[in-house]
Amino acid sequence: MSRRILTGIKPTGSPHLGNLAGAIAPAIQMAHDAADAQCFFFLADFHALTGGTAPDELHAATHEIAATWLAFGLDPKRAFFYRQSDIPEVFELSWMLTCVCPKGMMNRSHAYKAAKADQADKKGADDNINMGLFTYPLLMAADILLFQATDVPVGKDQVQHIEVARDLAQRVNLHVGSNLALPKAVVAESGVLLPGSDGRKMSKSYGNTIPIWVEPKRLSKLIAAIPTDSSAKNAPKPKNHALHVLATAFCGTDTQSVDALFDSGASWHEIKIFACDAICAQLLEPRRKYQELAQDSALLERTLMLRVPELRETAANLIAELRSKVGIRRLS
Ligand code: TRP
Numbered sequence: 001m002s003r004r005i006l007t008g009i010k011p012t013g014s015p016h017l018g019n020l021a022g023a024i025a026p027a028i029q030m031a032h033d034a035a036d037a038q039c040f041f042f043l044a045d046f047h048a049l050t051g052g053t054a055p056d057e058l059h060a061a062t063h064e065i066a067a068t069w070l071a072f073g074l075d076p077k078r079a080f081f082y083r084q085s086d087i088p089e090v091f092e093l094s095w096m097l098t099c100v101c102p103k104g105m106m107n108r109s110h111a112y113k114a115a116k117a118d119q120a121d122k123k124g125a126d127d128n129i130n131m132g133l134f135t136y137p138l139l140m141a142a143d144i145l146l147f148q149a150t151d152v153p154v155g156k157d158q159v160q161h162i163e164v165a166r167d168l169a170q171r172v173n174l175h176v177g178s179n180l181a182l183p184k185a186v187v188a189e190s191g192v193l194l195p196g197s198d199g200r201k202m203s204k205s206y207g208n209t210i211p212i213w214v215e216p217k218r219l220s221k222l223i224a225a226i227p228t229d230s231s232a233k234n235a236p237k238p239k240n241h242a243l244h245v246l247a248t249a250f251c252g253t254d255t256q257s258v259d260a261l262f263d264s265g266a267s268w269h270e271i272k273i274f275a276c277d278a279i280c281a282q283l284l285e286p287r288r289k290y291q292e293l294a295q296d297s298a299l300l301e302r303t304l305m306l307r308v309p310e311l312r313e314t315a316a317n318l319i320a321e322l323r324s325k326v327g328i329r330r331l332s
Contacts, residue, residue: 003037004181005030006149008044008084008140011061012053015068016209017279018202021192021249024072027153031079039079040147041069043304046084047139050132066300068212071290076303084143086308089315094142096322100171101138101164109137110160141165145172146315148181159185176325192249195242197222212283213290220276228268237262237271247275250282 007027015024031039043065048058062083074081084090106112112134119125132139137160144152144165152162162185169180193201196208203209210222223246231237238244239262247258261274293300323329 003034003151004040004147004149005034005037005151005153005186006040006042006144006147006183007153008042008047008143009065009069010044010047011058011065012048012051013061013204013209014211014213015065016202016204016211018194018196018209020072020212021194022155022188023153024069026188028069028072028074030153031074037151040149041074041079041081042087042143043083044140044143046090047136050130050136052130063294063297063300064213066304067290067293070293070300070303071286073286076306080307080311081304082308082311083304086305087146087311087315089312089319090139090142090146092319093146093322094139096172096326097138097141097145097168098135100175101168105164105167106134106137109134109164110157111136137161137164138168141168144183145169145180146318147311148318149183150181151186152183153186153188156187159187172322176322178322178325192245194249195226195245197225199227199242213287216276216280219279220272223272223276223279226272231268233267234265236265237268243268243271243275247271247278250275250278252282 007023009023027039027041031041043062045058045062048061053061066081069081070076112129115129115133116125119128140161141164144162145168152165154162162183166182166184169182172178173180196202196206197210198206198208200206200208210219214222223243226242226246228241228243229238239259241262244258244262247261248255251258258274261271266274
C-alpha cells in the first residue's frame with residue numbers, strides 16, 4: 001500500500017514562527033515532494049475543546065490557521081486539507097476504539113498525567129480534568145486510523161499518542177479480523193527549533209512566541225528583547241547565539257551572509273535589524289496572500305470543504321466494514 005501521511009493541527013492561539021519552521025513549512029514541503037504518498041492535514045477543532053478554548057477564540061484560530069497554511073503554499077489539490085469536525089465518521093470509529101481500549105492505557109497517557117500533576121489540590125486530583133482530555137488519544141487514534149495513515153509527522157510529545165493508535169489498530173484487527181493500517185510516528189530530526197523573544201526555545205508555555213503575522217514594528221520590539229551578551233561592540237559575535245539561528249532560518253539560501261555578519265564585528269543592534277529585515281522579507285509574499293485569504297472567509301470555507309465528500313466516502317466505507325465486523329448489521 002502506498003504511504004499515507006497524516007497530521008492534525010490543534011487550532012488554538014495565533015500561529016507563531018516556531019510553528020512555521022517546525023511544522024507548517026516541513027509539512028508543505030513533504031506534500032510537495034511526496035509523489036508516492038497521499039497527504040492529509042487537518043484542523044483538529046474537536047481536540048481544541050478539551051482545553052476549554054473560548055468559542056470565539058476557537059473560531060478565530062481555525063480561520064487564522066487555515067489561512068496561514070494556504071498562504072505558505074499548501075496546495076489543497078495535492079493534500080487533503082480539512083476540519084476534523086466535518087468528518088463525523090471520526091466519532092463512530094472513536095467509540096469503537098474506546099470499547100477495545102484498556103482504561104489503564106489512558107491513565108498512562110502523558111497529556112492526562114501532566115494535567116493531573118498540575119492540579120494544585122492533589123486530593124481531588126481529577127476534579128478539573130474533563131473526559132475529553134482523558135480520552136484525547138482515542139479521538140486522535142480515530143483521526144489516524146480512519147484514513148489508514150501510515151506516517152504521522154508529530155513533535156516528540158505526541159509519539160506516545162501514535163503508539164496508542166497503533167496498539168488499538170492491532171487490537172481491533174485481532175478482535176474482528178479487520179486490516180487497519182498500523183501507523184508510525186515520524187519525528188522530524190532536521191526540524192529547526194527557533195528561539196523565542198527571550199532566547200529560549202519558542203513555546204506557548206514559555207510565553208515567548210513571535211506570532212507570524214505581527215506588524216513589523218512589533219516584530220522588531222520582540223527581536224530587540226532577545227538577550228545578548230556583553231561582547232565588545234566591534235568584536236565578532238558568537239555564532240551559537242539565538243539570533244544566529246533566527247537570522248539563518250529566514251535568510252533564504254544565503255546563510256553565508258549571516259556568518260559574515262557575525263564575523264564582521266557588527267553590533268548586536270545591527271544584527272537584530274538584519275534578523276528583523278530577513279524575517280519581514282521572507283514573509284512579504286505569504287503576508288500578502290494571507291491578507292487576501294483572511295478577508296475572504298467564503299473562499300476559505302470552500303477550500304476546507306472542497307474534498308470533504310471524497311474523504312467522507314472513504315471514511316464511510318471503512319465504517320461500514322467495521323460495523324459489520326463488530327456485529328452491527330442489517331437484520332435482512
Ligand atoms: N494532538 C495533536 C497536537 O496537539 C493534534 C492532533 C489531533 C493530531 N489529532 C491528530 C496529530 C492526529 C497527529 C495525528 O499537536
